[in-house]
Amino acid sequence: MKIINTAFLENWYAANFETKLKGRRILFDDIQPLVEKLSLKFKKEVIGYSENNIPIYMVSIGEGPIKILSWSQMHGNESTGTKALFDLFNFFEASGVELNAVSETILKNCTLKFIVLLNPDGAINFTRENANNIDLNRDAVAKTATESKLLRSVLDSFNPKFCFNLHDQRSIFNVEGTETPATISFLAPSEDLERTLTNGRKETMSVIVAMNSLLQKYIPNHIGRYTDEFYPTATGDNFQKLGHNTILIEAGHYDNDYDREQTRKYNFYAILQGLYFIATATDFLNYKPYFEIPNNDTLFLDIIYKDLKVITNGVESIEDVGIQYKFKVVNNKLVMYKCIEKQGDLSKYFTNNKINAVKLNFNELKLSNS
Numbered sequence: 001m002k003i004i005n006t007a008f009l010e011n012w013y014a015a016n017f018e019t020k021l022k023g024r025r026i027l028f029d030d031i032q033p034l035v036e037k038l039s040l041k042f043k044k045e046v047i048g049y050s051e052n053n054i055p056i057y058m059v060s061i062g063e064g065p066i067k068i069l070s071w072s073q074m075h076g077n078e079s080t081g082t083k084a085l086f087d088l089f090n091f092f093e094a095s096g097v098e099l100n101a102v103s104e105t106i107l108k109n110c111t112l113k114f115i116v117l118l119n120p121d122g123a124i125n126f127t128r129e130n131a132n133n134i135d136l137n138r139d140a141v142a143k144t145a146t147e148s149k150l151l152r153s154v155l156d157s158f159n160p161k162f163c164f165n166l167h168d169q170r171s172i173f174n175v176e177g178t179e180t181p182a183t184i185s186f187l188a189p190s191e192d193l194e195r196t197l198t199n200g201r202k203e204t205m206s207v208i209v210a211m212n213s214l215l216q217k218y219i220p221n222h223i224g225r226y227t228d229e230f231y232p233t234a235t236g237d238n239f240q241k242l243g244h245n246t247i248l249i250e251a252g253h254y255d256n257d258y259d260r261e262q263t264r265k266y267n268f269y270a271i272l273q274g275l276y277f278i279a280t281a282t283d284f285l286n287y288k289p290y291f292e293i294p295n296n297d298t299l300f301l302d303i304i305y306k307d308l309k310v311i312t313n314g315v316e317s318i319e320d321v322g323i324q325y326k327f328k329v330v331n332n333k334l335v336m337y338k339c340i341e342k343q344g345d346l347s348k349y350f351t352n353n354k355i356n357a358v359k360l361n362f363n364e365l366k367l368s369n370s
Helices: 006-016 028-036 080-093 097-109 120-125 146-158 199-218 235-241 261-280 288-292
Strands: 043-049 055-062 066-071 110-115 162-168 184-187 223-225 245-251 303-312 315-330 333-344 354-356
Touching: 006 080, 006 097, 006 199, 006 261, 028 055, 028 080, 043 146, 055 097, 055 146, 066 146, 066 261, 080 097, 080 162, 080 245, 080 261, 097 110, 097 261, 110 146, 110 261, 162 235, 162 261, 184 199, 184 261, 199 223, 199 235, 199 245, 199 261, 199 288, 235 245, 245 261
Parallel strands: 066 110, 066 162, 162 245, 184 223, 303 354
Antiparallel strands: 043 055, 055 110, 184 245, 303 315, 315 333
C-alpha cells in the first residue's frame, strides 16, 4: 500500500488550499468563478439544473481506465466535501516533483468526474433537502427529485468502478471508546439486509483502509466508522448494490472548528489518498483492517453546563444541560445558535467546553429546543 508523504502534504496544503471557499454555507455563486477559472486540464460542463433552475456543474480530469465519480453537497448544508474538492483541483493544477509523482499517477490511471454541488437549492436554505423538501440521499429508488435523476443519469452513462459520496455529520458523534469527536468517519455501504460481505464491499473497504492509514498519522483516534445496516432507499447502498463501489466520507467536528476548516484539510487528504490507492493498487484484498476502525458513538456535545439550576413547572432541580450548535439562515447570513441536545446526568458524555453552571441562571442562557 502506497501512502502519500505526510510532511509533503502538510507543506503543500498550507500554501495552496482554496482560500476563496470558507465557512459552512457554500453556494453556487461561490463555486462558479472557481470552476470557470480552472485550466484546460479540466473539462467543465453544466450537466443540468436544480429544481429552482440553478446550474449544476461537473468537472472532469484524467484519462485512465479506472472510472471514479464523486459528488458533494447532496445535502445542501454539508459543504466540507465541496471545499475539499476545490483543494483537490488546486492540487491537480499545481506542479512539483513530489506532487507530480502523485497527481500524474492518478490522472494516468484514472478518469475522474466530480459533481461539485449537487443540491444548490438546499445550499441557499442551508437544509439537507432540496427545494421540494426531498432528501436526495433517500431518493435513490424513487428518483423523485430533478437532482436525483441527474446523478443517476451520470452514474449510468459514466459507469464508474468507484464513487466518493461526500457528506458532513453532526458534532454529536465521537469515536467509540474515546473522548474525541469523529472528525472523519467512513462507511462501506451494505448491499442487502444481511450486510453480505461481497467482493465489491471488500474493494470499498480496502480503499477506506488506505485512507484511514494516512489519517491516523495526522489525527489518531479521530476516525470513526458508521454502522452498516442496509437502507433500501439510500444512495450509497443502491449504488454499491448496482456494482459501483461507493465510499462514504462523513466530515465531522474538530476541536473548536465550527467552520470545518481543519476538517476540510483531512477530508482532502482522505480523498487524495483514496484516489492514489485506487490508481496504484495491484489488488484490493487488504479489507479486514476496516473492521478495526472504531464505530461512531453519539456521546459528544459542544457544551456541557454542569449542575445548572433548572425550574420546570415551579419545581427546581439541578441538572446537566448539553448543547449542540445548530445553524440557520437569517437575512441571507448563516447564524449559529445553541440548542439543547440532552438534559439530566451527562457524566458519560464528552465535550471540549465544560462549564461549571452552579451560579448561572438557566433562563438567561437563551437556549433553544429547536
